[in-house]
Every structure is written in structure tokens, then in C-alpha cells.
Amino acid sequence: MFEIKNVSMIYDMNSDEKLYALNGFNLTLPDTGLVGIIGPSGSGKSTLMYCMSTLKRPTEGSIVYDGQELTGLSNKQRENIRRNEFGFVFQKHYLVPYMTAMDNVTVAGIGDRKELYKKGAEYLSLLGLKKREFNKRPSKLSGGQCQRVAIARAMINNPRVIFADEPTASLDHENAFRVMKILKKYSEERLVIVVTHDRSVLSDVDIMVEMWDGKLSNTYMPMSERENYE
Amino acid sequence: MSKLNPFSALYYMKENKGRTALLIFMMFLGTLMFLAGNYIESQFYTFEKEFEYSDKLVVAGLQSTDEEFKDFAAFAEDVSEDENLEFVYSSALGFSGMQYGSVLNLEVGGWAYVFNSVSDMQKVFNHFGIEGDFSNCKHRSIIISKDFANNKGLELGDVIDHSFDSKLDGEYTVDAIISDGSFCTFYIYEDYDSLGRLYIYSDTMEGEELYDYVRNLAGDKKVQIFASETDTIMPQFSIFYVIFYAVDILIAVVLSVTINSVVTGQYMKRTYEFGVYRALGRSRKDIKKKVAAEIISMNIIACIIGAVLIFLFTYLINELYYHPQGLHLLFLSEMGVIGFVICEALILIPLIISKGIKMSKADVTEF
Numbered sequence: 001m002f003e004i005k006n007v008s009m010i011y012d013m014n015s016d017e018k019l020y021a022l023n024g025f026n027l028t029l030p031d032t033g034l035v036g037i038i039g040p041s042g043s044g045k046s047t048l049m050y051c052m053s054t055l056k057r058p059t060e061g062s063i064v065y066d067g068q069e070l071t072g073l074s075n076k077q078r079e080n081i082r083r084n085e086f087g088f089v090f091q092k093h094y095l096v097p098y099m100t101a102m103d104n105v106t107v108a109g110i111g112d113r114k115e116l117y118k119k120g121a122e123y124l125s126l127l128g129l130k131k132r133e134f135n136k137r138p139s140k141l142s143g144g145q146c147q148r149v150a151i152a153r154a155m156i157n158n159p160r161v162i163f164a165d166e167p168t169a170s171l172d173h174e175n176a177f178r179v180m181k182i183l184k185k186y187s188e189e190r191l192v193i194v195v196t197h198d199r200s201v202l203s204d205v206d207i208m209v210e211m212w213d214g215k216l217s218n219t220y221m222p223m224s225e226r227e228n229y230e
Numbered sequence: 231m232s233k234l235n236p237f238s239a240l241y242y243m244k245e246n247k248g249r250t251a252l253l254i255f256m257m258f259l260g261t262l263m264f265l266a267g268n269y270i271e272s273q274f275y276t277f278e279k280e281f282e283y284s285d286k287l288v289v290a291g292l293q294s295t296d297e298e299f300k301d302f303a304a305f306a307e308d309v310s311e312d313e314n315l316e317f318v319y320s321s322a323l324g325f326s327g328m329q330y331g332s333v334l335n336l337e338v339g340g341w342a343y344v345f346n347s348v349s350d351m352q353k354v355f356n357h358f359g360i361e362g363d364f365s366n367c368k369h370r371s372i373i374i375s376k377d378f379a380n381n382k383g384l385e386l387g388d389v390i391d392h393s394f395d396s397k398l399d400g401e402y403t404v405d406a407i408i409s410d411g412s413f414c415t416f417y418i419y420e421d422y423d424s425l426g427r428l429y430i431y432s433d434t435m436e437g438e439e440l441y442d443y444v445r446n447l448a449g450d451k452k453v454q455i456f457a458s459e460t461d462t463i464m465p466q467f468s469i470f471y472v473i474f475y476a477v478d479i480l481i482a483v484v485l486s487v488t489i490n491s492v493v494t495g496q497y498m499k500r501t502y503e504f505g506v507y508r509a510l511g512r513s514r515k516d517i518k519k520k521v522a523a524e525i526i527s528m529n530i531i532a533c534i535i536g537a538v539l540i541f542l543f544t545y546l547i548n549e550l551y552y553h554p555q556g557l558h559l560l561f562l563s564e565m566g567v568i569g570f571v572i573c574e575a576l577i578l579i580p581l582i583i584s585k586g587i588k589m590s591k592a593d594v595t596e597f
């Protein structure tokens with residue numbers, strides 16, 4: 001699905017001391033599965049995610065998604081890919097405060113609005129929200145519920161890839177676990193990339209990517225290691 | 231299911247009534263330039279009939295250099311023989327039109343017509359299309375319109391003395407009130423000693439065509455062909471236009487800055503909302519269209535409210551204040567429309583462009 005080759009993101013290009021958020025990064029990811037990207041603060045995890053999701057253009061290198069080179073695409077083409085292929089879950093849910101939970105989900109949708117509302121209702125129910133909560137605004141929902149609405153929004157178009165940037169950072173343990181379980185389920189047929197600094201939420205990932213100082217420090221499959229151990 | 235698309239402008243306005251109401255109120259202030267333009271142009275309303283009559287009748291008079299009145303007499307002969315023209319004689323004494331209070335509370339003097347006899351007056355009135363009861367009219371009669379009479383507080387039979395105009399000797403009586411809506415003063419003054427003016431009119435010509443015809447007929451003769459009211463008065467009014475449009479632009483700039491700062495504050499709070507839309511794949515064009523739709527929708531509502539309130543205000547003030555004075559505040563005017571359009575353009579265009587660009591650049595990665 002993704003082939004990342006020698007990608008660098010350099011800030012302060014004209015200064016003598018360039019800042020490398022990413023430094024010659026290489027990675028290949030499959031079509032499906034739950035991928036955890038972990039590293040300390042400032043290691044470049046979010047920058048990597050932004051580059052992969054076309055929210056930012058890397059300074060150097062190439063990112064190939066499904067055979068298509070992303071770095072050379074026009075803004076319109078990048079917008080199309082984000083709209084049709086990608087979904088996003090942010091650290092703070094970033095729900096629109098004046099929209100109901102249902103409207104927050106469907107505002108991201110493409111297609112017939114009746115169908116979108118049906119799908120939205122399906123996902124919200126799957127994510128544990130009750131019907132009476134569909135018409136509530138984010139201020140009337142808990143943090144965990146808001147994050148689940150954000151996940152439903154990310155899933156509404158059945159994207160091939162979901163990018164989740166610190167999706168459990170503002171959640172308690174129980175809700176964090178619940179959210180990761182949902183993402184894991186989704187990753188059975190799609191690719192879900194979770195960026196976090198908290199290793200404890202990545203216990204079920206299929207691929208672990210460790211970063212340090214803008215570089216790939218390690219990548220492995222925790223499940224296969226566990227199988228080997230067992 | 232919400233009936234409105236959550237991405238639409240109407241959805242935003244419905245769910246954010248307080249903010250929307252504030253902006254609509256501020257945009258409503260811009261529509262007041264329409265009322266201001268109507269107010270200014272209403273000043274010219276009282277001259278409408280004067281201009282119409284001036285287009286239909288050319289005044290020709292003695293020139294002071296024509297010492298023996300030879301040229302004037304020859305010109306009068308030419309006019310009488312010309313089958314395209316009609317005329318009546320009038321006194322060379324230049325009576326003034328009575329002054330009246332205008333919409334802008336300015337004292338304005340109207341045009342005066344002086345007829346040597348009732349029959350001369352009726353000939354010209356027929357040409358102007360003025361009807362009325364002139365049975366009481368005689369030497370030293372004044373004929374004015376109902377609107378003019380209301381404005382001056384005059385009634386049939388009222389006496390006006392020469393203190394109003396030093397050229398008037400003795401007293402004049404309001405002997406007929408007509409309904410032509412003009413603010414002209416029509417005198418009947420029998421003056422067979424100094425008939426030094428001609429009122430020239432035609433059944434087949436008026437306006438520039440009539441004036442050019444009469445000037446050509448006069449040729450080099452020492453005869454003064456008075457310029458039309460339109461040519462005399464309108465240039466004096468140009469200062470009103472200049473001042474109004476200058477003030478309009480100034481007010482528009484002030485409103486634009488004020489509204490822009492309020493709108494900026496509101497949109498800054500929504501930067502992350504638009505950043506999320508961008509992350510979800512909404513194009514910059516979609517974002518700009520959404521911003522434009524929100525601002526324009528609010529403005530349309532403000533304009534509708536403004537139109538209704540201005541109409542009601544104009545109706546009431548006409549009924550209660552202006553009509554009893556024979557005056558009229560216009561419901562619609564060219565100046566009002568142009569003033570409104572300029573103001574709206576100066577408010578909306580920078581707002582839509584600046585906010586559209588700003589929000590289309592919202593970047594969720596920078597939150």
C-alpha cells in the first residue's frame with residue numbers, strides 16, 4: 001500500500017542549522033493491518049503521518065501509495081485522495097461544536113445524504129453510542145463518546161486507510177482500550193495507522209514502527225514475535 | 231435526520247443564531263445607504279415638473295443691447311409666422327418663484343411663469359396638461375399646486391404681498407390651486423407696457439430639439455434664449471452627488487473595517503473546523519464557496535430586513551410628515567441604488583475574499 005523512500009522533511013531550509021523532522025525515512029506498509037508508529041515527542045511520527053496522508057509535502061524523497069506517487073500530485077488530486085481514500089482521527093476529536101454527533105459524521109461523507117445517515121447511524125451504534133445521543137452536540141457528550149464520533153466520521157466513506165494521530169491521548173484507560181479495539185476490527189480489511197507515544201495502547205498492532213530523531217529505528221511484527229515466543 | 235446539509239451556509243446560520251444575528255445587524259447598517267440616497271434624491275423630486283415644463287417651453291427675452299427692441303420685435307415676428315411654433319407674450323419684469331421648504335429642509339426657490347392674461351395662461355396650461363378651475367383668476371392672481379400650497383400653508387384666497395419679492399408691487403391673491411405637483415409659481419400680471427418676453431412652445435418638438443430650433447430661428451438677433459432649467463439647475467446639484475458618494479464610500483470603509491474585525495474574530499474561532507474540512511478532503515474551492523455562501527446569505531437576509539424596514543419607514547414618514555407638506559420621500563432612486571451597491575461591494579468583496587482565502591488555508595497540522 002505504502003512505499004516510503006528516503007523521505008525527509010526539513011524546516012528552516014535557508015538557515016545554517018536545518019531542522020530535520022524526518023531524515024531519510026524508509027518504510028513499506030501492506031494493504032491491511034494495524035500499524036503502530038511510536039517514538040518520543042519530536043521523533044517525527046506526526047510529520048510522517050502528515051506526509052503519508054498528503055497533508056504535508058516532504059522536502060525530499062518519494063511516497064508511493066497504491067502505485068501512485070503522492071509527492072508530485074497537484075493540490076486537487078491530493079484533496080481527492082483524502083476525500084475518497086483516507087480517513088482521519090485526531091488527538092483532540094475536532095468535532096464541529098455546533099453540529100450534532102450525526103451531522104459531524106455525515107459532514108465528511110460522500111454521496112446520497114439518506115444513505116450517509118443510515119451508515120452514520122450504523123457506525124455510531126457499532127461504536128457504542130445510543131440513538132438518543134446521535135442528536136447531541138459534542139458539549140453534551142463525554143470525551144470517549146466524542147472520540148468515537150470522530151472515528152465514525154473517519155470511517156463514513158469506508159476509506160482504505162485511516163490515520164489516527166494519538167487517538168487515545170485524551171481518553172481514560174477504558175475508553176482508550178475501546179477505541180483501539182474498534183480500530184483493530186477495522187484494520188482486518190483496511191490499513192489503520194496509529195501514531196502514539198504510548199506503547200501500552202499498541203498491544204494488538206500487526207506492525208510496530210519505532211522512530212527516533214526523524215529516522216526509522218526499528219520495525220517489527222509484535223504478533224509474530226509473540227507467536228514465536230509461544 | 232437534519233433537513234439541511236451540515237456543510238451548508240443555512241445550517242451554520244440556523245445553529246449559530248446569535249452570531250448570525252449580530253452580523254446581520256451590522257450588514258443591515260449598510261442598507262441604510264439606500265435610504266440616504268433616496269433622501270438626497272428626493273430633493274430633486276420637487277424639480278421634476280419644473281424640468282418637464284422647461285423642456286416644453288422656451289423663454290426668449292430682450293437683450294439689453296437691443297436698444298430699440300428691433301431684433302426682439304423681428305424675432306417675435308419670425309416666431310408668429312413659424313407654423314411649428316406657438317407663443318404668448320410675457321412681462322419683462324422677472325418675478326421670482328416663491329420659496330419652499332424642501333425634503334432636505336433647505337429653502338429652495340421654484341421657477342416663476344408670468345402670464346399677461348388668463349387666456350394666455352390657459353393656452354400654456356393646455357400645452358403643459360394642467361387642468362383646474364381658473365374662474366377666479368385675474369390680474370395679480372397667483373396659481374400654485376396643492377403640494378406647494380400645503381408646503382407654504384396657503385389656501386385659496388390667501389394674499390401674498392410684495393415683501394416676498396421686491397419686484398412685485400402690491401398684493402397678489404392665491405386664486406387657483408392645481409394638482410400638477412409642481413413647485414412653480416404662476417402669476418397673472420397684465421403688463422402691456424413691458425412685454426419683453428416670449429413663452430415659445432410647440433406641438434411637435436420639445437427638449438433639446440425645441441431649444442435648438444428656437445436658437446436657429448433667432449440666429450444673430452439680439453435675443454436672449456434662456457437656458458433650460460435642466461441645464462441651469464442640474465450642474466448645481468452635482469455637488470450633492472459628489473458629497474453623497476464620498477460620504478457613502480467613507481461610511482462603507484468604516485463599516486467594512488468594523489464588520490471585518492467582527493467576522494475575523496468569528497472565523498478565527500472556526501479555524502480548526504475548516505482545517506478539519508481540509509483534512510477530510512474538502513477542496514480550497516469548496517471552503518471558499520462555503521465562506522462566501524455564509525457571508526452572502528447573511529447579507530441577503532440583512533438586505534431583505536433593510537428593504538422592509540426602509541419601506542415601512544418611508545411610508546410612515548411620507549404619511550405623517552412629508553405629504554402634509556406637499557413633499558415626498560422617494561421609495562426608490564438611482565442614487566439610493568448606486569449608494570447601496572457601492573457600500574455593499576466595499577463591505578462584502580474584501581470580506582469574502584479575505585476570509586475565504588484565510589479559511590481555505592487552515593491547516594490541521596498546525597493546531
